[in-house]
Amino acid sequence: MPGLLQTEAYARAVFTSRYPNYDDEEIEEKVAARLARQKLLSRRPLPDISFVLEMIVLTRPIGGRRVMKAQLRHLAEVARLRHVRIQLMDPYREDHAALDGPFVLLETDKRRQLAYIEGQGGSFFVTEHPQLGNLFGKYGVTRAQAYTPERTLETIEKMAEEL
Incomplete structure (x- = not known):
């Protein structure tokens, strides 16, 4: 999941599971930096942004079910923005x-x-x-x-x- 599309809880789960491990302070700094970069999505003038994601990004339950459900809802909200296009790669394509x-x-x-x-x-x-x-x-x-x-x-x- 690209950092620009991650919720705070999802980002924290990603940084928490990293090897070698970050300490708690590093995790919080990295989460804060990731969330700050997301201001790009609302800056003026609006940027033209598009993503193509593999389906596995939406099915791997990073952070557990509750975190992933919130992540999917957030992803849908971002996908509704008129200046953002999100596309999924068909998981049954043999190649791309x-x-x-x-x-x-x-x-x-x-x-x-x-x-x-x-x-x-x-x-x-x-x-x-x-x-x-x-x-x-x-x-x-x-x-x-x-x-x-x-x-x-x-x-x-x-x-x-x-x-």
Whole structure:
């Protein structure tokens, strides 16, 4: 679940289960920082934001049933924002363009494009072509392969009801 979409309880559960362990103060600092970054969702002018999520993100009960139910409800609220599009990848697809891992595409206020990739071994920015262009192309194909935002919202709401 991307940090921009996490509830406080979900974020805390993520940081609490990390290895090596954070101490309580570090957990609270990281949760506070994550929640502060979520102000991006309501800043002016409204940013254009989209996500494609694997279905497993919605079925793995991080933090337990109560935390996950609240997370799903929050996700549905965010998905209803007119400047945010959330799409789920069909869990029965045999393949899709982004199987090799997550990435974040960014565009600055001066229209400079870059990508951010984070993994087990660290993180880095991609600023040069052809790699940058390939990631933007990959995201376009990935979005085309995923559920529509409307079907995604229906799926999230149904999952929250059933939990």
